[in-house]
Amino acid sequence: MMRKPVLLSLLLVLCAGIAVAQKSKRNGGMVLKPDHFRHYVDYFNKMEDENIAQAIPNAQSWDWMKANIPLFECPQQNFEEMWYYRWWTLRKHIKQTPVGYIFTEFLVNRSYADKYNLIASALGHHIYEARWLHDNKYLNDYLHVWYRGNDGKPMKKLHGYSSWNIDAMYNRYLVNGDSSWLLNMLPDLEADHAAWEVEKRLPSGLYWQADVRDGMEETISGGRKEKNARPTINSYMYGNALALSKIEMMAGNKAKAELYTLKADSIKKLFHQLLWNEKDTFFETRKQADTLANVREEIGFIPWYFNLPETGHEAAWKKVTDEKGFFAPFGLTTAERKHPQFRSHGCCQCEWDGAVWPYATAQTMTAMANLMNNYKQSVITDSVYFRHMELYVESQYYRGRPYIGEYLDEKTGYWLKGDQERSRYYNHSTYNDLIITGLVGLRPRYDNTIEVNPLIPENEWNWFCLDNVAYHGKVVTIIWDKDGSKYKKGRGLSVWVNGKKVAAADKLQRVTGTF
Secondary structure (H helix, E strand, O other), X not given: OOOHHHHHHHHHHHHHHHHHHHHHHHHHOOOOOHHHHHHHHHHHHHHOOOOOOOOOOHHHHHHHHHHHOOEEEOOOHHHHHHHHHHHHXXXXXXXXXXXXXXXXXXXXXXXXXXXXXXXXXXXXXXHHHHOOOOXXXXXXXXXXHHHHOEOOEOOOOHHXXXXXXXXXXXXXXXXXXXXXXXXXXXXXXXXXXXXXXHHHEOOOOOEEEOHHHHOOOOOOOOOOOOOEEOHHHHHHHHHHHHHHHHHHHHOOOHHHHHHHHHHHHHHHHHHHHHHEEOOOOEEOOEOOOOOEOOXXXXXXXXXXXXXXXXXXXXXXXXXXXXOOOOEEOOEEOOEOOOOOOOOOOOEOOEOOOOOEOHHHHHHHHHHHHHHHHHOOOOOOOHHHHHHHHHHHHHHOEEOOEEOOOOOEOOOOOOEOOOOOHHHOOOOOOOOHHHHHHHHOOEOOOOOOEEEEOOOOOOOOOOEEEEEEEEEXXXXXXXXXXXXXXXXXXXXXXXXXXXOEEEEEEOOOOOEEEEO
């Protein structure tokens, strides 16, 4: 009879062999070679001094990236360089704490932060961006710390800023497919949503916020002490309620799901009634005096981030191509350029009255991709979307080197806090999620249908490849090869899951397949 320790050892070897074989099979489907992109990281590591090292220092950055990130290649070098730079900078913000990994917003300590230097302002952005990491432990830990890190309760400053965290967590589930983790968080999310209702609900049924607690001080429409019904928090509450309704259905709680659907429907109805300015054809802030602010601000595009607007409001998007609107040489401005108070409200080292903020740009670009994917409209074309992505990439340089900071001048591209230590590697926006879900067009879903809709004009790039994407426990590769000569996988657009082609088209267009 074989002894148990020997049998156990053989089983472990067999299991390990199967795991390696499965991984090898998946990796065998990869088109891009990781080491082909190592030169970017070598450059970033040498580019400047490592000011602060957290859980994964620069010396370990490439090994960590090789194990955790999708790969991307395209003929426009700055898009590609920025892809690896933004993963490299995100890694800088991973911090080990006694209660698990977290992501910081600033590398330097901030006096107004919560324990462990946590700041809730960009938490939704952090979730959307980091959901594509192969290792789930970083986000799992991070969210557990925020919601349970205070002796089992939420951190004290979780509600220090408006948030779309519940929406972001549901959209993370659409990528990793981990329903058990999400359902385990459901009681926390229900309590979180209820607390927002108590804290911020107005008699009208909408929600109020001061601009500083939207992370957006100083705006033309608001103020640090004004309790205005803003498009921001009301869009977030809609998105969170809708996400909760879907999570409740996953849990089998039909009555609760219907309740959250009704909450979302109520916000949607009031949003259109009270925040749409028919004269300006724009969603705007409603002031405490119960009048619209009569200023177009970039936050008016946020509703499309959550697919909130009904069809018929797409005219608002004409302003992203208007130089008197939001279109500036270095990106989308946070207020309409022709407004008489443009760039006049800045104080306290923050200017949300017109300067370009990556935080807002990322929200608007996500919203724009939703508009193009989920609405029948003719206002925005893929050429418009691509041009704004180009401007976003071009803005993320400072003195000729990749850089992501707080905010920049819309005409010169100068980073207005570029020489301040606090501004370096500001973790306050997304970029790689925009490439994956917008530009390349992988649209996360709950089912086993894979949907890809690139938003790249066909005459811009003859080829690109997004590879090694962890999605629903599998590895996805998306290839565009106009004449088939670059990757030798056939002409046109093709989508591969674990090395098997599941969808294809001759042109850049929406395709679907099953896996």
